[in-house]
Amino acid sequence: MSRIGKKPVVIPAGVTAKVEGQAISVKGGKGELHFTAPDYVSVALEGTQIAVSPRSEDKKARAAWGMTRSIVNNLVIGVSQGFERKLEITGVGYKAAVQGKNLQLSLGYSHDISFPIPDGIAIAAPKPTEVSITGIDKQRVGQIAAEIRALRPPEPYKGKGVKYAGEFIFRKEGKKK
Structure with a gap:
């Protein structure tokens, strides 16, 4: 039995x-999802x-039962409140800025990364080290x-890179003499 x-x-x-039938469509103030x-x-x-x-x-039916309920619940929450994910950028010279329909990222590579913002998604950079x-x-x-985090995942020695807000990075000790 699925409690969810x-x-x-x-x-x-x-x-x-x-x-x-099996098709569910939910419409709210923020949009419509199917x-x-x-x-x-x-259903x-x-x-x-x-x-x-x-x-x-x-x-298979029991496995799909709770998953389907969770997905339908996420549809309802999405069209009424929406979802947000925050990223933090750590590192000297690492920064992010929104320019038009692209997110410009400086992540320590020899070049800047231009990440295209897809339709239906809003990306904001309230600070150069935060992405929402x-x-x-x-x-x-x-x-x-x-996908943005994968461009420069946080490394375990100094913690430099892109991480989720509140994510704990397990630190390693450096080389010993």
Whole structure:
């Protein structure tokens, strides 16, 4: 039994949801998102709640049950509140700035990196050492944050690089004489 899957997704005021077979569409103040649920689960709209239940008791259905409920919940949160991921840049001369539809990053390489900002995602650099990624799709926001972090992941000796806000970097001791 999935403890997460058992809970229905509550639809807040200002958000409308439609369920047509396995297709779910959620519309809110920030935009509209769509998701097609796997065939292992059934999705039903019950008043102001969306209920997800497995079609059978096999392992795949139980695995898809909680995942589908979480994805539907993220759709509802995304169109009502949105998602944000913050990155911190650490290192001498490392900085970020938004120029038009690109994020310009100086990460210690011989050249600056120009990261194109995709549609549906907003990237801001309130400080040269901070990057804020916002959007309505949690998966896309997290993926873009991971792609930016992968340009210069934090290294364990000095901690230089791009890291998630609040991420702990395990430090190593340097060489000993």
